[in-house]
Amino acid sequence: MNFTNRYIKARRIWYRIQALIMKEILAVWRDPKSRFAMVIPPILQLFIFAHAITLEVNSxxxxxxxxxxxxxxxxxxxxxxxxxxxxxxxxxxxxxxxxxxxxxxxxxxxxxxxxxxxxxxxxxxxxxxxxxxxxxxxxxxxxxxxxxxxxxxxxxxxxxxxEGVEVTEPVVVQSRSFFNPNLDYIYFTGPSLVALLSLLIAVTVTSLSVSREREAGTFDQLLVSPLQPWQILVGKAIPALIIGIGEGVFMMFMIITFFDVPFLGSYLLFFVSITIFLSSIVGVGLFISSLSATQQQSLLGTFVFMVPTTMLSGYATPIENMPTWLQPWTNILPMKHFLIIIKGLFLKDMPTSEVLSHSWPMALIAIVTLSLASWMFKRRME
Amino acid sequence: MGSSVENAIEITGVTKTFSGMTQPALDNITANIHKGIITGIVGPDAAGKTTLIRLMTSLLLPTSGEITVLGLNTLKDSDAIHDITGYMPQKFGLYEDLTVIENLNLYGDLQGLKGHEKEEAFEQMLSFTSLKPFTDRLAGKLSGGMKQKLGLACALLSRPKILLLDEPTVGVDPISRRELWKMMKVLLGQGMSIVWSTSYLDEASQCHEVLLLNEGKLLFNGPPSELTKIVDGRVFLLDVPEKGRRTALSNLLNTKGITDGVLQGNKIRIVCKPDFSIQSQEYPWTPAVPRFEDAFVDTLGGGPGGTSLLANSIPKKGKTHIAPIQTEHLTKMFGDFTAASDISFTIRRGEIFGLLGPNGAGKSTTFKMLCGLLQPTKGKALVSGHDLKTATSQARSQIGYMAQKFSLYSDLGVKENLDFFSGVYGLRGNFRKKRIDLMIEIFALESYLSSNSGLLPLGYKQRLALACAVMHDPDVLFLDEPTSGVDPITRREFWTHINGMAEKGITIMVTTHFMEEAEYCDRIALIYQSKNIATGTPDDLKESVKSKDLPNPTLEDAFITLIERSDMHNNEAHV
Known part of the structure; x- marks a missing residue:
């Protein structure tokens, strides 16, 4: 009896959260600005990175x-x-x-x-x-x-x-690049783009989600509803996860089919690791959002987060080239760990144990950021 | 000797259509606006008031027809028109992060005022608007009334010959409204011509002449008394027993021959058809002086019927011993600032309780504490015995909340909003579908189902908001200025629903600026300077200010007198 009661209660809560998730996804899709942000930049970036920006010089x-x-x-x-x-x-x-x-x-x-x-x-x-x-x-x-x-x-x-002169060449360097035999630039940028763009979309969607409702006055409406604060948080986190993973899969599809980058690893490991990765990002986004009163502040917050993420995660420059004292700090960036995983999965069929060893730091970060977000969320309601 | 034109503005056969709209925003309007008087452009939301004013400023151009402003054609002489007109749009472009004086400076510079001339104009405007003590305050921190005054000051800097004001009194409390009107009288004395648009019909009677618009058509043009004449001898006040006044109103509204009826404290005000015999009524009646609104509703063919399908669809609430709403010494401090202090009241089941007060007096704060949106600093705010801030989902699903400004998801369609709120409030399956269908039927939302709710006409937005707030059949309903800006017909429809729900035992708390709306309340608490300065029935409050000068006070008179008394009391206390 006790068990059925609990089951009914849990189901009721789930229905409420479900309504919120549906609304959240619809709202993101209906807003022309956020729809644009989801579709255009990924295609644009893919195009730019694949064709325009390359370290090779030809023509x-x-x-x-x-x-x-x-x-x-x-x-x-x-x-x-x-x-x-x-x-x-x-x-x-x-x-x-x-x-x-x-x-x-x-x-x-x-x-x-x-x-x-x-x-x-x-x-x-x-x-x-x-x-x-x-x-x-x-x-x-x-x-x-x-x-x-x-x-x-x-x-x-x-x-x-x-001329008949005897030449001896003592050393002949025959360079070969492993995992990227022809040093195709897209082999490097493609997988990184999967990480970067899914991160970007997840952090934008979440950082705007609460502040947009604050601006529109709908947040009060949510707070007086039977939804408890943690339920609102879950209802906002899940859609962002879904959208972020969707974006990642879309990018993966594009670079595998149109740019012939091979995916050698396990799809299951990909889904597991990207979920953990994006959970930590969603935590950051929700934290930014509960901190800001307007969407503008949210976007600024996102920017503040994005700069170190792109500069220090190994996306823009190799971590080995950074000052030694800075290198350990890069570990607090979820992006750093996920870049290792995603490149590993794409190009060298990274084994499960190694994926997991790079996943647990992200899981830890996720726990920290999500707890911070929920703490901030409650605090801001006073 | 000035120009020979006696008209300030001449409007000839003006039609304005916007692409994507099925009906023209303005349909073949011809009218003259005379010099040296206040002309009211009156009508409900979306009647075409703003469009007409913008056409006069030549910010918009007519699709056909023409407008001349002091002889200048808006098509050709827009620059010259800008020089002689002052325009204050609905939302005046004040920079909220700048102070009062910085805003004035900015607008002075924009209008090319310099040096001595500028100083003089500022001085004049600041004393005229009594904003002098607040020059260093951020515009964003001003009350609604003060913002409008600052906007007015900015619009007057260039000393225009014609002043065009677009709904200057929206969201402004009665005291500030009176002040704005006093200022208009002064400007008139200086020879200015004023065009004033409003959806408050009681303001129409203060204008010298009125253009009455509805759905883009000009219904009436002339002195307001001429319009009220049409209902002369057809307006009556009925004395009804206090207990049954809502039922009585509902029955009266359903009576053939009665076109309009509203509650006025313990009386019911009705407008009859010319051939209707009031003699047949069972209640004692007295003839009443017709008001502009009576005539307006009559011109539109009368108000809605008296039956609320919404109320009929809900079962009568059972009795409980717990007060639905109760506050005890409720206090809220923001830093040093006391937003609400020591507010106590208890609301009975099935009661309609109104929170009244000027902007920034603390009624929103009180309201928010009750809804659990703000944490009280001291005291208690209980709804059905629960503190909503910490209440369970179960307790919170028993209340309904309609926020002050439209706060549904405007990117979502009508149906999607209904889906969302029904889902969040835990409606499931067949029952959910039935409730949604019912809401669509009751509020006539069928034709808007797929359109984005942000694009609905205001009346429909409010209907949808009410639908979302009551869909789950709450015990207690919070309505924050539910009919701000809507036309009188829609307002009557709303109150038919609210009355019906109260009869079913739903407890309703309302905040409002509309005195007509306050008249519907069983009891009113008047909040001023964070304190509850008076509580009672509308008639109690009127009675309490009755004097030789005011033998027959309206609720607005009561409101203003009580606030003045409170001010006097405070001053004495300080001395």
Missing amino acids: ISLGIYNQDLGWYSHEIIQRIEGAPYFKHVYLLTDPHDVKRLIDTEKAMVTIEFQQDFSRLLAAGKQAQVQVILDGRRSNSAQIVTGYLNQIFQTFNVDILKR
Whole structure:
């Protein structure tokens, strides 16, 4: 009898929370602003990260001013033209064009061969090539220099061989990247985006949820209803979890199907870990929300949370590059742990034990943030 | 010798349609607004008042027809019109985080006032609005009445020839309202022409001329007395026994030949059709002086009937021994500021209890403590014996709450709001569906079911809010200014429901600014400067201020006199 009573009571509570969850999801979807925030940024970011932002430099335009008519310079030019990074190769006849091409950003780099280039080489002497780089794009210029050096080096070795000189190369570096054999940038950004965007949506949805109701005056209506404060909190946390996980799954689907990033790990582990991860984030969001009186304050709070999360979690820069004293502190960011897990699951089929070992810190953070949120929530009602 | 035009504003065949609306907001309006008088634009919400005023300021342009302001066409001379008109929109753009003087400065700069001229204008406005002591207060911390005065001061800085005020008295208590009217009289004396829009019909009789709008149509244009004339000899006060006055009203409203009826303390005010014989009534009756509202409701074809389907749908409440609402020495402090002090009253089952008071007097604070939204600093606030702040879900599901401003989910549809609130209040399955359908039927929400509740006309918003508050059949109902801004017909409909529910034994607490609304209450507590300065029936309160100067006081007279007495008492205490 006691048991049935309890069951009935629990069921009644669940119905109430259910009504709140339905409303919460509808409200997020109906609000044009939040609907926009759910759909557009993920697609946009995916597009930007996948296509626009990449550390590789390709489609380089290059100008060549060749005063030499010999075979050697011709050979080098052919090698350059054959390399995959160079899109346009302008063959210049006027020395003024060298400057003009760089000035107008038509070419990032120009190469100039002196008249005696082939003659010197044929005579077994040293010859020089002048390479002019566009220093305004210093980063790319450096990378281009690297490409060109490679071409010149192989050329050097090849002509020495051709001349019959014995060359010994003591060490040959054959670099291979594990888990990302072709060093595809999307292999790195894709999984991180799953983490970042699901976090972003979960924290925004929750941080706005209470303050929006405060602004609209509906929060009082909720407080006088039979819902107890903790029930309101649960009713606001669950929709955010659902939306956040949904966003994560959507992103995962996009990068697996459209960007051919492999997912080698276990889907079950993915769901378990993202739930724990987002629980900790929802706690943060609800805490921000119960602290703020207006949506504007909530957004500011979210911003304050997002900056360290993106900068210090290993998303933007490797944690190993940070000062030693700062490194242990990054552990309080749930994002740090989840980034390790999500990359592991995507690229190297991370084993269960390892996923769990990175999950328990997040679970701990979740307990702390959710308790803080519920404490703040009650306090603000005085 | 000035211009030869005697009209301040001429409106010729003006129609205004907004895209997406089925009906024009204004439909072929032709009227003249004369110089040197107060012209009231009167009508319920969504009648087209704001649209008409905005057309006069040339902030909107008419779809067809034309408007001239002192001979200037709004189509062509909008800049010149802005120079000669002062406009105070419903929500004047005060910067709440700036002080009174900073707001004035800002508007002075915007209107190009400089140096000496500016100082002089400020000085004049501050003394005119009696805001001088508050120049350093943040605009956000002013009361509703003071905000309106500051808004008015800003609008008057450029010394306009025509002053256009859009509902300046919404949310303003009777005392501040009287002050605003006094200020208007002064401005009139300076030769200003004033256009004043309002949904308070009792303000219409104070205007020299009135444009009465309803649903975009001009129903009447002329001196208000001309309109009230049409109900001359058809308005009566009936003496009814106090106990049965609600039932009596309900029966009267259902009587053929009676077009309108409202409670006025222990009397019922009715408007009859011309051919109706009052002789046949069982209650003693006396003829009454017609009011503008009587004539307005009559023009619209009379009020709603007297039967509340809502009340009929709920079972009569059983008797209990516990007082439904009780406060004991209820006190709330915010820091040093006492928002409510030592407020005690007990409300009986089935009673309608009104909380009245100027803005910021503490009635909202008292109300919120009762609802469990604020923690009392001292004393107790009990609803059916429970402190709602800590009460169980079970106890809280026995109350209904309708907040002051529309506070349902405006992005959600009508049906979704009903679904949500029924769910939260634990209605299930078939019963839930039946209650929702009933609410849709009673409040005529059928045609709005899929539209976002934020986009509903105000009357329907309020109906939906009431539906959500009563769907679960509460024992105690809290209504915070339930009919602010709605038209008199909808207000009567609301009160038919409220009366019906009280008859069924539901206890109702109401806060209100409308004196007509207060007349419906069984008892009223008048809250002023955080204290309960008077409690009693509307007639008790009127009786208590009866004097030689005021042989026949209205409730508003009582309200103002009691507050003045309290002020005098306080002053004596300080001396």
